[in-house]
Amino acid sequence: MKGIFSRIVLLGGLWLVCAASAVGQSYTFTTIAGLAGTNGFADGTNSTARFRRPSGLAVDGAGNIYVADLLNHTIRKIVPAGTNWVVSTLAGLAGTNGFADGTNDQARFDHPSAVAVDKAGHLFVTDSYNQTIRQITPVGTNWVVSTVAGLALAKGSDDGTNSQARFNSPEAITLDSSGRLYVTDKLNFTIREISPIGTNWVTTTLAGSASIYGGFTDGTDGDAEFNTPYGIAWHNGGNLYVADLGNNAIRRISPMGPDWVTSTVAGFSGNPGTKDGSAIQAKFRYPNGIAVDASETLYVTDQDNNTIRKIELAGSSWLVSTVGGLAGSPGSADGVGVNARFYWPWGIALDGAQNLFVADSVNHTIRMGMLLSAPSPTLQILPAADQVVLSWPITASNSLLETTRSLGTEATWVALTNGLALLGDSYFLTNAVGSGPAFFRLRSQ
Numbered sequence: 001m002k003g004i005f006s007r008i009v010l011l012g013g014l015w016l017v018c019a020a021s022a023v024g025q026s027y028t029f030t031t032i033a034g035l036a037g038t039n040g041f042a043d044g045t046n047s048t049a050r051f052r053r054p055s056g057l058a059v060d061g062a063g064n065i066y067v068a069d070l071l072n073h074t075i076r077k078i079v080p081a082g083t084n085w086v087v088s089t090l091a092g093l094a095g096t097n098g099f100a101d102g103t104n105d106q107a108r109f110d111h112p113s114a115v116a117v118d119k120a121g122h123l124f125v126t127d128s129y130n131q132t133i134r135q136i137t138p139v140g141t142n143w144v145v146s147t148v149a150g151l152a153l154a155k156g157s158d159d160g161t162n163s164q165a166r167f168n169s170p171e172a173i174t175l176d177s178s179g180r181l182y183v184t185d186k187l188n189f190t191i192r193e194i195s196p197i198g199t200n201w202v203t204t205t206l207a208g209s210a211s212i213y214g215g216f217t218d219g220t221d222g223d224a225e226f227n228t229p230y231g232i233a234w235h236n237g238g239n240l241y242v243a244d245l246g247n248n249a250i251r252r253i254s255p256m257g258p259d260w261v262t263s264t265v266a267g268f269s270g271n272p273g274t275k276d277g278s279a280i281q282a283k284f285r286y287p288n289g290i291a292v293d294a295s296e297t298l299y300v301t302d303q304d305n306n307t308i309r310k311i312e313l314a315g316s317s318w319l320v321s322t323v324g325g326l327a328g329s330p331g332s333a334d335g336v337g338v339n340a341r342f343y344w345p346w347g348i349a350l351d352g353a354q355n356l357f358v359a360d361s362v363n364h365t366i367r368m369g370m371l372l373s374a375p376s377p378t379l380q381i382l383p384a385a386d387q388v389v390l391s392w393p394i395t396a397s398n399s400l401l402e403t404t405r406s407l408g409t410e411a412t413w414v415a416l417t418n419g420l421a422l423l424g425d426s427y428f429l430t431n432a433v434g435s436g437p438a439f440f441r442l443r444s445q
Helices: none
Strands: 008-011 012-016 026-033 054-059 063-067 074-081 084-091 112-116 123-127 132-139 143-150 170-175 180-187 190-197 201-206 229-234 239-243 251-258 259-266 287-292 297-302 307-314 317-324 345-350 355-362 363-374 380-383 387-391 399-404 420-423 428-432 438-444
Touching: 008 170, 026 084, 054 355, 054 363, 063 112, 063 123, 063 345, 063 355, 074 112, 074 170, 084 143, 123 170, 143 201, 143 307, 143 387, 180 201, 180 229, 190 229, 201 259, 229 297, 239 287, 239 297, 251 287, 259 363, 287 355, 297 345, 317 355
Parallel strands: 012 438, 054 112, 054 345, 112 170, 170 229, 229 287, 287 345
Antiparallel strands: 008 012, 026 363, 054 063, 063 074, 074 084, 112 123, 123 132, 132 143, 170 180, 180 190, 190 201, 229 239, 239 251, 251 259, 287 297, 297 307, 307 317, 345 355, 355 363, 380 387, 387 428, 399 438, 420 428
C-alpha cells in the first residue's frame, strides 16, 4: 500500500490536513559490490569483489561502508570512487577463523556479525563465535585490532570490566554520541551496555535478564523479555531500537532516569507473517537488521520475507510499509520498490543522504537503495465553488483517494466517492471536509 500526503492548510476555521509522510516515497535498489549468487573472497571494484554471507553494515560520515563479512571472518571496507565502489579488507584473514589481536591480516575473527563506526573512525565489531567485542583502530595506513570486552570462547552473562564480562553470541552493535556501545546479546536474550571509563570498558545489562529461554514482555530493566534479539540502532534522542527476531517484533528501549523501559513498536502478535499498516496490525517474519534516521523513522530487513520495511510515526502511532522486495519472492533483481528482489537481507545502514545500504546475505552482495523524490501534492481552495482541489503529478486515475479523521491506531481509511470529481491528476472535492481535521491519502490500486 502506498500513500502520498501534502501540507496543512487552514480553511474557514476548519483544518484540512494532508499530512507530510514518507510512506509514498520510493527507493530504487542497485547492486554496488559483489556478484549475486557467487560467494568467495576478492577485493576489487563493484562486481569483481566477492563476499561470503555479508552480515552487519555501518556507514561513516564520508560515505564509506564497513562490512562484517561473516563467513570470510573478515572486516571489509567499501569506498565510493566516482560511480564505482572499491572493496578492500581491513582486518582478518579470509577463510581463517580464530582469535587473535593484531594488525591487519594478523588479526583473527570467528563469525564477525556486525560493525559500528564512531566519529573518529574507530570500528567496533561483535565477534560472535568468540563471545567478544573487538575494536579496530586506524593507525596510519594500518588497522589494529584489540579486544574491549569478553574473553575468547568463554560464554556467560556476567557484567564486569574488560575481559571479566561474558557474552553468549553477541549479535549486533551500535553506539551513542558519547561513545557508549550497545550490544544485542542474542542467546542471553539481553541488551548490554559497554561504557568507556578511562582506559577500561565496563559492561552492564540494561534490558532483559539472562536465561536459557527468551520471552516477550515489555517492562523496565530486567523485567523486559526478548527472544533472540538481533539488530540494534541508537537514535540521537536517546532511544534504542531492537529487531527482536524471535518475537517477530520491533522493540524500543527508552531511558527513564537510571532505568530503561522496553516497549513494542510494531509486530505485537509475535507471530510471523507479512502485513503492512498500523503497528498493531503489522507482521514481520524474523526481522534482523535495523537502522534509524534523524526523524526517528526505522528501516528493517525483514529477513524471511526478503523485504525491506519502513516504520514511521503517523500521529501518535507507527505505520509500517514495504519499501523494497516482495514477500515470498527471493531473488537478486535490481529495481524500484517491490520490483527489487533480495535473498535473506541481513544488516542495514543509512548515510547522510538517506540512502539505504543492505547486506544481501545469501546473494553475497551489498545493495544500495537511493531515495526517489516523492510526487509533491498541491492543494487549492476554491471558496466560490465550495471545493478543495488536490493534485498529484501522477496519474490519479490509477489511484484511489481515501480519507480518515485520525492517524492513530483507530484510523479507518474510507474511499471518497460522493462529492468527488476527477480531472487528469486533480481531485475536486465538494463538501468533503466537514468540521475538524481530515487526512487524505492517494493509494495505488
